Amino acid sequence: MSDEHPKHPVQGWDTIRSDPEGDRFWQFVSDKYAMKDFMRACYVTTYCPVMYIDEHGKEIPPPCLPHALRDQVITSCDLHLMEVVDLLKPRVIVAIGSFTFEQVSKLFCSTEVGPAVYPMLHPSPSNALSAKKWLSVIGDQLLYAGVPQIIARGD
Numbered sequence: 001m002s003d004e005h006p007k008h009p010v011q012g013w014d015t016i017r018s019d020p021e022g023d024r025f026w027q028f029v030s031d032k033y034a035m036k037d038f039m040r041a042c043y044v045t046t047y048c049p050v051m052y053i054d055e056h057g058k059e060i061p062p063p064c065l066p067h068a069l070r071d072q073v074i075t076s077c078d079l080h081l082m083e084v085v086d087l088l089k090p091r092v093i094v095a096i097g098s099f100t101f102e103q104v105s106k107l108f109c110s111t112e113v114g115p116a117v118y119p120m121l122h123p124s125p126s127n128a129l130s131a132k133k134w135l136s137v138i139g140d141q142l143l144y145a146g147v148p149q150i151i152a153r154g155d
Contacts, residue, residue: 007057024123025096028135033151041151045084047100048077063099078107090115091155094145097122118145 004010008017029038050073052060062073081104085093093108093115095101101119108114121130121137129137142148 005053005055005057008051008053020125021123024125024134028123028138032139033148037151037154041153041155042147043084043088043090045081047081047095047103048073049080050076061099074103078103082107085115092145092147092150093117094120094142094147096120097124116145120145 011017029035048062052062052065052073054060062070062077065073085108093104095104095117098119101117105117108117118141120141121127121134123130123134123138125131
């Protein structure tokens, strides 16, 4: 167990920390769909449910972790996602961001053995394409993945 960083205390459900990317995603969902319909048909989880930070309090995404630690983290994240998929048995996974899409695609490389995996542009404002065209790009990506139809059917 590592010490928590003073800039990022562990607060569990009591946290008031805001996530701009998550806020952007949920704003899109609430603008586009009736939330009860979305929640009935879709489940949102994170590939990596742990945050790693450096000594200055800056988040270190899994691809930027030291190699040995990165491999351990990815293995844990893979197991987490496989348990979620085994429990919920989705037909479709929309992986947000290229790293997540790459990792999830390795796990479920065939629809014969698991859900179909589709990419979605990460909502990070630091990504030039995301900053300019995120809403239109993800609308197209979700349409291609069949998400609006899944929500409409209530799958």
